[in-house]
Amino acid sequence: MTKQKLVIIGNGMAPGRMLEHLFDLAPDAFDVTIFNAEPRVNYDRIMLSPVLSGEKSFDDIVIHDDAWYAARNIALHKGHKVVAIDRDARTVTSAGGITAAYDKLVVATGSNPFIIPVPGHTLPGVLAYRDLDDVEGMTRAAAAGGRAVVIGGGLLGLEAAAGLKAQGMDVTVLHLMPTLMERQLDPAAGYLLQKELESRGIEVICGANTKAIHGQEKVEQVELEDGTLIDASLVVMAVGIRPNTQLARDAGLEVQRGIVTDSAMRTSDPDIFSVGECVEVDCRVYGLVAPLYQMAKVAATHLAGASDAAFAHAETPTKLKVTGVNLYSVGEFGDGPGFEDIVLRDANRGTYKRIILKNNKVIGTVLYGDVADGTWYNEFLKSGEDVSALRDTLIFGQARQGTGAADPLAAIANLSDDAEICGCNGICKGTIVNAIRDKGLSTLAEVRAHTKASASCGTCTGLVEGVMALTLGDQFAKKAEGMCGCTDLGHGDVRRLIVAKGLKSIPAVMQELEWKTSGGCAKCRPALNYYLLSDWPGEYRDDQQSRFINERVHANIQKDGTYSVVPRMWGGMTSSDELRAIANVVDKFNIPDVKVTGGQRIDLLGVRKEDLPAVWEDLNKAGMVSGHAYAKGLRTVKTCVGSTWCRFGTQDSTGLGIKLEKFLWGSWTPAKVKLAVTGCPRNCAEATCKDIGVICVDSGYQIVYGGAAGLHIQGTTELGTVKTEEEVIEIAGAVTQMYREQGFYLERIYKWAERVGYDTVKAAILDDLDSRRAYYERFVHSQKFSQSDPWSERVSGVDKHEFKPLAVFGDAPATATTVTEPAE
């Protein structure tokens, strides 16, 4: 049987979902051709806001990648806009001149953002908010700084405002109506929302009528009807959408507000279907994905064969995807004849709940702050159940019904099988439960892949996990991906969000990323302290109390509570003066043990904490500084004697080692960093098991990295060979900086390189000179703030409290400092 030809115009979320159903139902029925005006694959448009705010990347929101189309033999014409449908010839033609014949056609042209035609609306710097190009335009504008004026205080406008604020712009929202999101929220909830946005530094002006946009070559100011002038370097118009119907109208299809279809999604031409925001069905047009996905399913069913599937209207709940803002609204919320309200407010917590009843049935709800019961109320709304018996306690939520304690799982257990869990994708509890049982799913990722539940906007993730916990019982161990028990976010997410949201203190990170504990723990605090130090050099103030004791007192704690002290010996070189000073210190403070370390220096073991500053003072006087033997930072640069003495030496490995150590010392890194420079390939300095190693050869310097010789033994990987010492130093700085910016706390260089890929590191550090230079310069900048000797700082009084008891009662044990000076 020859396949029929299916042509689709538009490659948005609706037809993408339709194809998934179609390939499930009838994988071999059609040869599919898609034209898409946007030059890209199908992506999750509703997640553009997290891309704008920097919380996600474009790759994270792709729904179907190129491989998906290839596997199904779909011809996808990216960047090809269809300009004509010839219904007699049964062909469509693109602006680029491609013509395709169809047996069945689907029009899925979505909608166009509405631009208010005020004077100046065509100036550069005026953007809509609809696709990735708009997001990229906004990101570029944000990089230049200044103020963004967002016209429109609805869902899109507020998400744009929050995203632009996250990108560091000043933001003003202009809204024509007296309260925000008036189509989804009542004034009380609108007020709470406005207060919340204002507390985040977003300026909100309601009742603002835009009169004109001014500017010479680009946007400079926005003028309101009342004469107010607002400076603006960017204007985003988010005032509504219009179904994109021109093409269908030109082809003679019936069009009202949208392209008119019957409940089978057929247009006035039986071979032409339409799905998505461009559709008008039963006198309604839609702007949220849930109903569009229903259209997609209905259309796919009819394309696959005879069917009585029909589209039916349902209310879609609204949520705002701004991190930390919780609101939920569905159904009616105005005043009307016979409407009754139940309201609960908690000013302290800033929450507001309202249920709207008519004839003892729930017809709508507006929740702000505490949205946990949204799904439950929506179930009553959909079922039309009489709630008289529950009336008195309804507003307190499901957990407070009957005797049930506030157990979130109990609430989910009480949901009926056809209760909707995922609003975006219209997935009910029963569907998830069946998929888990039938397909043996056990992880959230699997459930998302098989059912699509929580795969779009993600706000129902908690509910989906609840359903999994109920279905799988003990087998469901929620995968602890978080960096510790205080957060579900992993190290990578936390690092990205610190930069994206410009978080510059530990409390800011914990607040904005919703830490589950009030003050973190001994796992996350040192990690956050490092991330902030590394991301905001010179700006972030090191939090001593979030450091392990070794880094707080700049010595290594030993099992008896005493400390070991290791002065730096640059490149492993020392002198009689240094050795004499060390000997004197050992005698003066009765230091029990002296040992030569593997890193070519000397360790003084068993120093009492109270003696540390005095020990350091004496070592400082002899010109020695801290060796950072305790640090997640640069430890040692081991060297051999090289060409200065050795008959095989090819270069001055000792000299280069000293230069490297003087350049790199003091820098904090995710885990310890050890280097070695060896004078010839015989490798006496053991460069091939170091974090970074340099092997001198006749023609220059071979640079290797990612070695380990601890619990795990691993040889290094080659980064490349260069001719000069300057290049070695630049590359060592650059690769250290890349590791500093990307490494997870306590992750050694080899682990990091394995994770991000040795090729990626090589491309960024060796091959791409601009990128190498940029990393190097960021390292040099950060070193400005880290190269001061912590010992001498403490000798001159920093952190004095660390080394002295608070109070002494009874006979205090004698301290070693009372020992007399040894004779010089």
Add this chain to the structure above:
Amino acid sequence: MNAISRDTAIDWRHVGTIDDIPAQGARCVTNGAMTIAVFRTADDRVFALEDKCPHRNGPLSQGIVHDGCVTCPLHNWVISLETGAAQGADEGRTASFPIRLDGRDIYLNLTA
């Protein structure tokens, strides 16, 4: 001279002020051979424990203070500041001492 008159039966000793201890930090008080760690939390509460982890005698005063606990610097045992008890799966208890805050002054009861 350090005792406060209204509690004459108990040996309340003035050991310093809360400002002498960094928030989320600790300082030590020596009483003869014993060392007592005095902790200050992020929300300015103070606690006193013997400076000895029940596990291997690690100096708790040197640990990271978080959420009403301190993590021992030697092997990461987590000890409750209030009770001195090891948290989680670990078992053991460190002696704790009554302590009280009067304005910003800290008084430690050494009779216990």
